[in-house]
Amino acid sequence: MLVIRRDLVDEIVAHARRDHPDEACGVVAGPEGSDRPERFIPMLNAARSPTFYEFDSGDLLRLYRDMDSRDEVPVVIYHSHTATEAYPSRTDISYASEPDAHYVLVSTREDSDTEFRSYRIVDGVVTEEQVEVVETYMFAHTGADDVPDNA
Numbered sequence: 001m002l003v004i005r006r007d008l009v010d011e012i013v014a015h016a017r018r019d020h021p022d023e024a025c026g027v028v029a030g031p032e033g034s035d036r037p038e039r040f041i042p043m044l045n046a047a048r049s050p051t052f053y054e055f056d057s058g059d060l061l062r063l064y065r066d067m068d069s070r071d072e073v074p075v076v077i078y079h080s081h082t083a084t085e086a087y088p089s090r091t092d093i094s095y096a097s098e099p100d101a102h103y104v105l106v107s108t109r110e111d112s113d114t115e116f117r118s119y120r121i122v123d124g125v126v127t128e129e130q131v132e133v134v135e136t137y138m139f140a141h142t143g144a145d146d147v148p149d150n151a
Contacts, residue, residue: 002076003137004028005037005133005135006133006134006135012104015080021045023052023053024045025045025053025077025080026041027074028074028076029075032072033073033076036143037075038135051082053079053080055144057131066119073100077098080105084109085107086106086115086117087105092105099121102111102120103117103121118131
């Protein structure tokens, strides 16, 4: 399951809409080992294509160096589909190289509401996962009964 803050979802969707009709792409980094997306990093689609995305190799190298210096990893790798549903294409699957990342797809196609879906892609196997959108990570996954009563 991907647990992600509402502000990050809003930023990803806004980026996808801004870059439409080209595919948008980027990363949400988080502390290593936390599985908690925290830092939104929109990237330039070097392909500038409505049907394909590609990170610029120089930008990607700088991104990974920056994440390493902050002890971060790519928790979410996202991109948009401009004319199809938010499901990984064969190309998306073949390029998925981060087995611990959540691969988020946003569809900005004209004939439907914006779709926001998340997948795990490991060794070519695609598994859709539930997305829980939260306001804060403070009590995510704890439920109301776990909040102390101060009585």
